[in-house]
Amino acid sequence: MTAAAPANHAHAPTTRTVVRFAGDSGDGIQVLGAEFAKAVALDRHDLMTLPDFPAEIRAPAGSTFGVSAFQIQFGDDGVLTPGDQADALFAFNPAALKTNVGALKPGGLIVADPGAFSARNLKRAGYAANPLDGDALSRYRLVTVDIARLTAEAVAATGVGKKQAGRAKNFWSLGLCFWLFGGERGATIEWIEGKFAKAPEVAASNVAALNAGHAYGETLELDAGSTAQDTRTAPRHGLFRTVTGTDAMGLGLAAVAALSGLKLTYCSYPITPASALLHFLAGLNGRGVSTFQAEDEIASATAAIGASYAGGLGVTASSGPGLVLKGEALGLAVAVELPLVAIDVQRAGPSTGMPTKPEQADLNLALYGRHGEAPLPVLAPATPAECFHVVIEAARLAMQYMTPVLVLSDAYIANAAQAWQLPDVDALPAITPAFRTEPRGFQPFARNPDTLARPWATPGTTGLAHRIGGLERGAGAGDISYDPDNHEAMSRLRAAKVAGIESTLPCEIDGGAEAGDLLVIGWGSTYGAIVEAVQGLTSQGHAVGHLHLRQLWPLPPNLADILQRFRAVAVPELNHGQLARLIRSEFLVDAQPIGQMRGQPFKVAHLEAELTALLPGAPR
Amino acid sequence: MSGQVIALTARDFETDQEVRWCPGCGDYAILKSVRRVLAQLGRRREDTVFVSGIGCAARFPYYVDTYGFHSIHGRAPSLATGIKLANPALDVWVVGGDADFLAIGGNHLLHVLRRNVDLNLVLVNNAIYGLTKGQASPTSSVGTRSPSSPAGTFDAPMNPAALALGAGGSFVARSADMLQDHLPETLLRASAYRGAAFVEVLQNCIVYNDNAFGDLTRKAARAEKTVQVRHGEPMLFGANGERGLVYEPWQGTFRITENVAEATLHDETNPALAMALARLVDDALPMPLGVFYAVPRPHYVAALEANAPQQPLTRGEFKDILRTGSWRA
Numbered sequence: 046m047t048a049a050a051p052a053n054h055a056h057a058p059t060t061r062t063v064v065r066f067a068g069d070s071g072d073g074i075q076v077l078g079a080e081f082a083k084a085v086a087l088d089r090h091d092l093m094t095l096p097d098f099p100a101e102i103r104a105p106a107g108s109t110f111g112v113s114a115f116q117i118q119f120g121d122d123g124v125l126t127p128g129d130q131a132d133a134l135f136a137f138n139p140a141a142l143k144t145n146v147g148a149l150k151p152g153g154l155i156v157a158d159p160g161a162f163s164a165r166n167l168k169r170a171g172y173a174a175n176p177l178d179g180d181a182l183s184r185y186r187l188v189t190v191d192i193a194r195l196t197a198e199a200v201a202a203t204g205v206g207k208k209q210a211g212r213a214k215n216f217w218s219l220g221l222c223f224w225l226f227g228g229e230r231g232a233t234i235e236w237i238e239g240k241f242a243k244a245p246e247v248a249a250s251n252v253a254a255l256n257a258g259h260a261y262g263e264t265l266e267l268d269a270g271s272t273a274q275d276t277r278t279a280p281r282h283g284l285f286r287t288v289t290g291t292d293a294m295g296l297g298l299a300a301v302a303a304l305s306g307l308k309l310t311y312c313s314y315p316i317t318p319a320s321a322l323l324h325f326l327a328g329l330n331g332r333g334v335s336t337f338q339a340e341d342e343i344a345s346a347t348a349a350i351g352a353s354y355a356g357g358l359g360v361t362a363s364s365g366p367g368l369v370l371k372g373e374a375l376g377l378a379v380a381v382e383l384p385l386v387a388i389d390v391q392r393a394g395p396s397t398g399m400p401t402k403p404e405q406a407d408l409n410l411a412l413y414g415r416h417g418e419a420p421l422p423v424l425a426p427a428t429p430a431e432c433f434h435v436v437i438e439a440a441r442l443a444m445q446y447m448t449p450v451l452v453l454s455d456a457y458i459a460n461a462a463q464a465w466q467l468p469d470v471d472a473l474p475a476i477t478p479a480f481r482t483e484p485r486g487f488q489p490f491a492r493n494p495d496t497l498a499r500p501w502a503t504p505g506t507t508g509l510a511h512r513i514g515g516l517e518r519g520a521g522a523g524d525i526s527y528d529p530d531n532h533e534a535m536s537r538l539r540a541a542k543v544a545g546i547e548s549t550l551p552c553e554i555d556g557g558a559e560a561g562d563l564l565v566i567g568w569g570s571t572y573g574a575i576v577e578a579v580q581g582l583t584s585q586g587h588a589v590g591h592l593h594l595r596q597l598w599p600l601p602p603n604l605a606d607i608l609q610r611f612r613a614v615a616v617p618e619l620n621h622g623q624l625a626r627l628i629r630s631e632f633l634v635d636a637q638p639i640g641q642m643r644g645q646p647f648k649v650a651h652l653e654a655e656l657t658a659l660l661p662g663a664p665r
Numbered sequence: 666m667s668g669q670v671i672a673l674t675a676r677d678f679e680t681d682q683e684v685r686w687c688p689g690c691g692d693y694a695i696l697k698s699v700r701r702v703l704a705q706l707g708r709r710r711e712d713t714v715f716v717s718g719i720g721c722a723a724r725f726p727y728y729v730d731t732y733g734f735h736s737i738h739g740r741a742p743s744l745a746t747g748i749k750l751a752n753p754a755l756d757v758w759v760v761g762g763d764a765d766f767l768a769i770g771g772n773h774l775l776h777v778l779r780r781n782v783d784l785n786l787v788l789v790n791n792a793i794y795g796l797t798k799g800q801a802s803p804t805s806s807v808g809t810r811s812p813s814s815p816a817g818t819f820d821a822p823m824n825p826a827a828l829a830l831g832a833g834g835s836f837v838a839r840s841a842d843m844l845q846d847h848l849p850e851t852l853l854r855a856s857a858y859r860g861a862a863f864v865e866v867l868q869n870c871i872v873y874n875d876n877a878f879g880d881l882t883r884k885a886a887r888a889e890k891t892v893q894v895r896h897g898e899p900m901l902f903g904a905n906g907e908r909g910l911v912y913e914p915w916q917g918t919f920r921i922t923e924n925v926a927e928a929t930l931h932d933e934t935n936p937a938l939a940m941a942l943a944r945l946v947d948d949a950l951p952m953p954l955g956v957f958y959a960v961p962r963p964h965y966v967a968a969l970e971a972n973a974p975q976q977p978l979t980r981g982e983f984k985d986i987l988r989t990g991s992w993r994a
Contacts, residue, residue: 334978335973381734
């Protein structure tokens with residue numbers, strides 16, 4: 046895990062900038078944000094992004110529920126969250142302003158296009174009067190820019206129609222951002238030219254808009270320095286790229302194919318937000334990876350099991366509702382003891398819930414969502430970049446222990462981007478699947494005495510023809526068995542095998558005190574917010590430590606010792622206290638849940654206040 | 666995995682497992698046919714996999730000495746798809762009952778057929794739930810009395826062969842457990858087909874639905890009540906093949922003729938004729954058996970390979986993927 050270890054966050058952050066873009070879901074806000082993030086990263090800033098978009102593809106223009114937003118925090122090393130409050134907000138219409146102005150800090154900059162604040166749009170957003178007039182926004186610094194008109198003028202020479210002129214607004218705005226906050230246009234221009242290679246006039250119009258927005262910045266009577274200070278640190282060394290959790294997870298799965306030499310069969314059914322991983326891997330089809338878009342969630346899970354049975358590595362992924370449907374198949378994988386990686390990109394539930402919004406409420410489902418005694422390892426990456434190493438570890442454990450392994454990501458980790466220093470591929474250890482080939486003494490349910498894993502004997506192997514299935518198997522030979530002693534023994538063996546897995550994922554204090562008043566235990570995407578909240582408390586002199594679990598089942602063996610070193614335990618998570626209950630039941634420790642179910646990441650200030658209230662001696 | 670033919674007998678495919686079907690179950694006859702076909706194919710036992718879901722017929726893998734996977738109810742076709750994705754060289758058979766293939770797993774059957782995954786799909790149709798003790802199934806005829814339908818069923822049954830054709834199946838056949846010449850012949854054809862080969866086998870459940878197809882398949886009735894169709898041959902039936910079927914294309918139906926010269930020649934590449942044969946359920950006419958439809962079509966893994974040749978990924982190639990969009994600081 047060393048390569049995925051987070052940047053040292055012992056030092057206090059210096060100046061950082063948070064920018065938020067908001068507009069209609071058809072305005073290209075996510076493209077604008079992603080391109081800005083890339084340029085910021087190239088400019089040697091560290092960053093974290095928060096795409097915040099609706100499930101509707103093209104909601105009615107001007108509606109508040111159709112607003113798509115993108116927030117980015119950038120600065121020196123160690124940016125771990127997208128920021129609590131924005132320094133600047135680009136509001137593309139009244140609905141975007143109305144729904145996002147609350148995310149702006151007092152005194153923050155608002156860039157708004159008065160042309161979009163028509164009577165119709167104002168009414169749609171529920172404004173009685175135009176907020177750009179009068180003193181409704183007097184707490185902020187308001188700059189009005191006729192973005193639509195200026196974009197239309199800028200692209201006129203490229204000969205595109207009115208529709209495309211309207212679409213280029215986001216690139217015009219991106220140009221202005223580059224002038225305000227720094228960042229080179231070169232990479233974006235390259236991207237535009239590649240993306241619109243088949244429509245050169247569209248590419249030209251977007252580039253013209255980008256350049257015009259940048260040029261406009263110079264005429265704007267705005268002190269850019271007061272908005273964003275240059276926070277660039279000394280040059281870092283090595284290869285970098287920006288990755289979302291989806292990118293890192295996909296790269297991790299491709300790495301599994303390269304490290305093991307196996308064919309990785311990725312089986313999935315479209316679901317938000319997990320589909321992005323299918324799209325990423327579909328682009329690698331044939332290069333060690335084959336993707337299979339199944340007819341449903343159950344088929345995707347069972348096809349993955351079939352692939353593993355036949356000597357590939359089956360991987361299946363979904364989001365909460367899909368994981369429920371895969372439950373029976375996961376039970377089969379536990380029973381027949383085949384390797385399988387199952388990924389759940391969690392979203393707010395229950396049922397359809399809020400499909401594009403993050404939540405961590407599938408932990409119970411991951412731990413307990415199968416009938417019978419069916420334990421399996423559950424892992425969770427803490428950051429987008431960490432998805433790479435966690436999914437490799439999941440695959441390694443699955444093959445070493447012949448077990449399905451669940452990886453819990455979420456909508457935030459999947460969509461958020463950060464700058465990532467590429468790992469040294471040559472240093473990644475090979476994954477060596479132990480295929481059984483020796484017929485002598487072969488028994489399909491004999492066990493490796495160290496790992497308790499059964500042999501992986503794949504069809505086609507001479508002399509090893511055998512039958513497996515969901516009916517209980519006799520230890521050793523694996524024949525169908527209804528023997529009471531055998532079922533008891535097999536149930537205990539399966540549990541012992543999972544309980545005994547040895548992962549390379551660390552379980553150690555991530556930051557703050559090694560012992561003391563309060564231990565804050567987190568998992569998954571809450572990592573950055575907890576780091577910064579604990580930094581805040583530590584800087585006030587409190588003995589608070591942060592432990593972030595990457596392995597949720599079995600719980601790491603040294604967790605009990607760490608728990609004992611603190612007087613109190615708090616568990617912030619985006620659910621109603623699922624990990625807190627697990628810690629309580631496993632360790633008889635009075636772990637205090639800090640739950641949030643807003644479909645949004647924790648805000649640092651909120652978390653810091655909640656943790657302060659749990660400090661020993663704090664008024665209750 | 667050599668192409669070399671190995672001399673094996675049906676007996677070589679017996680396992681040490683005690684067969685646990687009821688005495689007189691039609692599955693014994695199907696198992697016997699399948700073992701005979703496997704011996705004739707001459708493939709190594711290790712290169713064949715039997716996959717099943719849940720049900721009486723789904724116990725099949727335990728009784729065939731090849732690789733076998735007894736999985737979960739209805740999902741055998743998708744599990745088998747995964748096997749073919751990982752190792753296309755394996756000969757994969759999926760055996761299931763009418764509930765497995767048509768009720769809980771109906772969706773998967775549709776999709777293996779449309780994708781044309783290279784599998785041998787053997788639907789053991791006894792028109793009843795056996796293992797769960799006798800409830801009506803999707804193929805039970807109207808009026809079937811069962812513990813779950815004490816007054817008789819009133820919902821229309823499904824026609825498996827017609828369903829398979831409708832789903833885009835390009836090899837669709839029907840046979841019966843009792844026909845120890847016709848069944849192996851049909852299974853051999855299915856095995857030779859590169860793609861999803863669907864064979865409906867009419868089977869007798871002696872305990873819960875005895876004689877459901879008895880009128881068709883009993884030795885005494887067979888000649889009059891069924892017609893075996895073969896590509897390029899006239900559709901004849903009767904003890905001495907003295908009567909024939911004439912296809913009426915405008916109606917999509919058949920009529921009986923005493924003039925055998927008039928009988929329609931079967932053309933297994935004609936989709937309309939295939940559908941008419943599959944849908945022919947009429948007490949006044951014989952039930953068609955045989956290969957209704959067989960046309961070549963790229964199977965799923967072949968199409969996948971054509972789309973993107975499947976190669977292992979080296980570390981060097983992975984580095985290139987990893988470095989996409991990267992910069993050096």
